[in-house]
Amino acid sequence: MTAVAFLRPEFIESFPPEMMRGVLYVSIPYATCGHLCACGCGQEIVTPLSPAQWALTYDGQNASLRPSIGNWGLPCRSHYWIKEGVVRWSRRYTADEIADNRTRDRRDLQEHLGKNNPGPIAKLIRRFRP
Numbered sequence: 523m524t525a526v527a528f529l530r531p532e533f534i535e536s537f538p539p540e541m542m543r544g545v546l547y548v549s550i551p552y553a554t555c556g557h558l559c560a561c562g563c564g565q566e567i568v569t570p571l572s573p574a575q576w577a578l579t580y581d582g583q584n585a586s587l588r589p590s591i592g593n594w595g596l597p598c599r600s601h602y603w604i605k606e607g608v609v610r611w612s613r614r615y616t617a618d619e620i621a622d623n624r625t626r627d628r629r630d631l632q633e634h635l636g637k638n639n640p641g642p643i644a645k646l647i648r649r650f651r652p
């Protein structure tokens with residue numbers, strides 16, 4: 523497993539059958555980004571874009587995602603930021619912090635989906651988080 527230091531944005535409509543290392547796939551129609559976990563474990567990480575989830579910044583060359591990518595559910599438990607394409611590693615959270623984050627994420631998402639028509643975002647979430 524080799525960690526990825528940089529993610530290049532690629533604007534697509536829907537994700538390819540197999541994602542490539544080092545690419546941050548950005549689908550504006552589905553308001554979702556995807557990439558292979560930067561630790562090199564090969565897991566596909568899907569980050570829906572919404573006010574309650576992730577925000578994408580694109581400066582014409584490189585992309586940033588906010589907040590950090592916390593892969594609590596994966597064996598690697600990797601945690602990193604993507605800032606202007608550069609992968610910045612963050613410390614691993616404790617089990618308590620992970621539980622807190624999960625609760626907060628679920629509440630934020632439910633509040634957000636309650637206010638808005640979920641549309642394609644919810645469909646994608648269902649697809650990727652069965």
Ligand SMILES: [Zn+2]
Nearest residue numbers: 559561563598
């Ligand atoms: Zn990983």
